[in-house]
Amino acid sequence: MIDTAQSYDNEKIVGEAAHESSIPREGLFITTKIQDKHQGRASTIESLNDSLSKLKMDYVDLLLIHWPNMEKFDLSLETWQTLIELKHQGKTRAIGVSNYTQDVIQKTIDASGVIPSINQVEFHPFLYQEDLLSYCKSKGIRIQAYSPILRAKRTEDQPLQTLAKKYSKTPVQIILRWHIEHGTIPIPRSSTRQHMMENIDIFDYSLNECEIEAMDAMDEDFRLIHPAKAPDAW
Numbered sequence: 001m002i003d004t005a006q007s008y009d010n011e012k013i014v015g016e017a018a019h020e021s022s023i024p025r026e027g028l029f030i031t032t033k034i035q036d037k038h039q040g041r042a043s044t045i046e047s048l049n050d051s052l053s054k055l056k057m058d059y060v061d062l063l064l065i066h067w068p069n070m071e072k073f074d075l076s077l078e079t080w081q082t083l084i085e086l087k088h089q090g091k092t093r094a095i096g097v098s099n100y101t102q103d104v105i106q107k108t109i110d111a112s113g114v115i116p117s118i119n120q121v122e123f124h125p126f127l128y129q130e131d132l133l134s135y136c137k138s139k140g141i142r143i144q145a146y147s148p149i150l151r152a153k154r155t156e157d158q159p160l161q162t163l164a165k166k167y168s169k170t171p172v173q174i175i176l177r178w179h180i181e182h183g184t185i186p187i188p189r190s191s192t193r194q195h196m197m198e199n200i201d202i203f204d205y206s207l208n209e210c211e212i213e214a215m216d217a218m219d220e221d222f223r224l225i226h227p228a229k230a231p232d233a234w
């Protein structure tokens with residue numbers, strides 16, 4: 001699974017790497033997003049075509065609206081309706097949203113009748129968005145957690161250290177397992193092979209209910225990325 005976006009400027013290099021590798025297209029899960037400045041029907045279609053051409057692919061697996069337009073809900077709705085069309089055309093296998101609050105998701109569903117598959121949001125033990133998670137679960141929307149390990153900035157905190165010792169895992173692996181226990185999909189970024197191997201090695205143990213609750217209690221409503229900084233920051 002590779003998370004791309006126009007604003008990350010990584011589609012071209014991901015496309016090149018995918019073509020150079022021996023992995024068949026169906027062995028990859030490629031996500032891209034519609035940037036705020038490309039919201040609206042014509043711009044969204046053009047934007048996805050541009051992404052596909054950079055990726056050298058004829059479809060993506062997941063297409064997201066990167067941020068809801070803060071001022072004009074109708075514009076984001078028009079973008080969403082275009083995503084529905086693009087899915088019907090086979091240009092994306094699934095569609096979803098990113099950085100959407102419960103209210104905006106509900107308004108989008110009410111107006112379009114279509115439930116997003118994914119809401120990609122900042123989510124980690126220091127920002128345990130319990131209400132958003134339970135709302136999304138009730139609708140069958142999966143939370144895809146970005147900055148899922150808080151960029152490895154708080155690995156010294158308890159109970160991460162204690163749990164890491166108990167399970168012979170690293171604090172980062174403990175956080176990633178916490179996501180799995182909650183049914184969120186963590187998408188950690190890493191540029192080192194060792195970290196990538198470590199980040200996937202979390203499926204041979206589980207946390208018990210008390211341990212999950214202790215980690216839930218780490219919540220500080222701490223955000224790395226604020227809507228005010230978006231969409232230029234990400």
Ligand SMILES: NC(=O)c1ccc[n+]([C@@H]2O[C@H](COP(=O)([O-])OP(=O)(O)OC[C@H]3O[C@@H](n4cnc5c(N)ncnc54)[C@H](OP(=O)(O)O)[C@@H]3O)[C@@H](O)[C@H]2O)c1
Binds near residue numbers: 004190191195225234
């Ligand atoms: N939709 C949105 O608005 C939005 C916003 C932000 C991010 N995202 C997506 O979410 C992805 C991840 O979020 P993020 O990059 O903000 O934060 P992150 O994944 O929480 O943290 C990435 C940092 O953690 C380090 N790291 C990774 N694995 C580690 C390990 N096992 N041990 C120690 N350090 C480790 C990485 O360094 P090394 O490279 O050295 O491993 C990197 O500096 C992004 O790549 C992007 O695709 C989406």
